[in-house]
Amino acid sequence: MQVIETIEALRAARRILHGRVGVVPTMGALHEGHLSLARLARAENETVIVTIFVNPTQFAASEDLAKYPRTLAQDIATLEAAGVDVIFTPSTDLIYPSGYQTYVEVEQVTQRLEGAIRPGHFRGVATVVAKLFNLTQPTTAYFGQKDAQQVVVIRRMAADLNFPLEITVCPTIREFDGLAMSSRNVYLSPEQRIAAPALCRAMIAAAETYEAGEREPERLRALAASVLAAEPLIEPEYISLAHPATLVEAEAATNDPLLLSLAARLGTTRLLDNILLPARLNDRQGLTATLGVPA
Ligand code: AMP
Numbered sequence: 001m002q003v004i005e006t007i008e009a010l011r012a013a014r015r016i017l018h019g020r021v022g023v024v025p026t027m028g029a030l031h032e033g034h035l036s037l038a039r040l041a042r043a044e045n046e047t048v049i050v051t052i053f054v055n056p057t058q059f060a061a062s063e064d065l066a067k068y069p070r071t072l073a074q075d076i077a078t079l080e081a082a083g084v085d086v087i088f089t090p091s092t093d094l095i096y097p098s099g100y101q102t103y104v105e106v107e108q109v110t111q112r113l114e115g116a117i118r119p120g121h122f123r124g125v126a127t128v129v130a131k132l133f134n135l136t137q138p139t140t141a142y143f144g145q146k147d148a149q150q151v152v153v154i155r156r157m158a159a160d161l162n163f164p165l166e167i168t169v170c171p172t173i174r175e176f177d178g179l180a181m182s183s184r185n186v187y188l189s190p191e192q193r194i195a196a197p198a199l200c201r202a203m204i205a206a207a208e209t210y211e212a213g214e215r216e217p218e219r220l221r222a223l224a225a226s227v228l229a230a231e232p233l234i235e236p237e238y239i240s241l242a243h244p245a246t247l248v249e250a251e252a253a254t255n256d257p258l259l260l261s262l263a264a265r266l267g268t269t270r271l272l273d274n275i276l277l278p279a280r281l282n283d284r285q286g287l288t289a290t291l292g293v294p295a
Helices: 007-015 032-044 072-081 113-117 121-136 145-160 183-187 190-195 198-211 217-229 284-290
Strands: 002-004 021-026 047-052 086-088 140-144 166-170 235-242 258-266 269-277
Touching: 002 007, 007 086, 007 121, 021 032, 021 121, 032 047, 032 140, 032 166, 047 072, 047 121, 072 086, 086 121, 113 121, 113 145, 113 235, 113 258, 121 145, 140 145, 145 166, 145 258, 145 269, 166 284, 183 269, 198 217, 198 258, 198 269, 217 235, 217 258, 269 284
Parallel strands: 002 086, 021 047, 021 140, 047 086, 140 166
Antiparallel strands: 235 258, 258 269
């Protein structure tokens, strides 16, 4: 395995690669969720590149950039054991050298959900992912369902800017009690950690009711809200039931697939989770065919 820190070395390594190249962009502090992407990439490509870069442009000034967990030595060992070929871990100065002034704006799907709460977040995400695509030139890039809106934004960008690659969406990997794995879960206090799986329970309650025939968006949202309301440590930020490509909120009952997304605060920590309805779509095939794909 090669650990590459410079753009010249990455370009030189990329130039001599043949066959399919799978790329997994991450911010490090790796857990089983990231590893599931790396393993799938390993199974489907001649070469696997994992990028580790804590991207400052996707953090607002008030956010956790400085305290974002960094575990590079451990991440390298884990990725080596997973059979990854190349880790690209550039410094901030290499990605944003002095004089840097070019950004990618995806207009509509970035305005909703996370975009409404974190202005500028997806501008940073789209910019760094475009740069990482140009540098690594993936055949297929692997993203997690966990950040469903990110998938929608990246797919829109890749289509609009004609990036010649495929995007695969991997299901959310969870802790034993349903909490979606996240590098930010380490911020939770023991009490908050006990409360946190209510997000998953709220989604399951909505999915079960959907399965039983409920299609009224407002009733499905209200059901998820009632599960969250039972946890005093959880402050919900949004409960969205929206079209999985436009992220426009569903108003009328429909049998078309919908994305239920939840965001909540536990103290200063924000947690996100989501599920596609109907629930059978939450495997790799269903997610890849639905999230960010115009109906
Ligand atoms: P991050 O390091 O948080 O930027 O995440 C890197 C990639 O891993 C993104 O595509 C995430 O959606 C994905 N990811 C994060 N958490 C999970 C999870 N629990 N299950 C599956 N994928 C995940």
